[in-house]
Amino acid sequence: AWSRPCRHLTPREPAMSSLLDPSFRPTFFELFAAERLTPGLKGALLYALGVAAQRRPSLIRVLDWGDEVYALFSAVLEGSTLASSSATF
Numbered sequence: 172a173w174s175r176p177c178r179h180l181t182p183r184e185p186a187m188s189s190l191l192d193p194s195f196r197p198t199f200f201e202l203f204a205a206e207r208l209t210p211g212l213k214g215a216l217l218y219a220l221g222v223a224a225q226r227r228p229s230l231i232r233v234l235d236w237g238d239e240v241y242a243l244f245s246a247v248l249e250g251s252t253l254a255s256s257s258a259t260f
Contacts, residue, residue, distance in 0.1 A: 213241050 197205075217237050224230040233240060253259070 209245075212245075216241055216244055 217234075220230070220234055220237060220240065224234050
């Protein structure tokens, strides 16, 4: 099976040293933007569900489950991000 090598590590370099490298740490602005993104995404998703429910009355029941829909959306989004960056918990 073909395995993709890690781009930022050399064979002799341990994996933990890359976490300590300042070039891989997020900046203050990236952390601030990530912190403010979550409430904005939730509001946008709930608004989109509200508009969709106005156009299709069968979706009104989905609005009652807005928090659960957002949790599912967030889990899919985070899973996709982890998979695309070859990251793990």
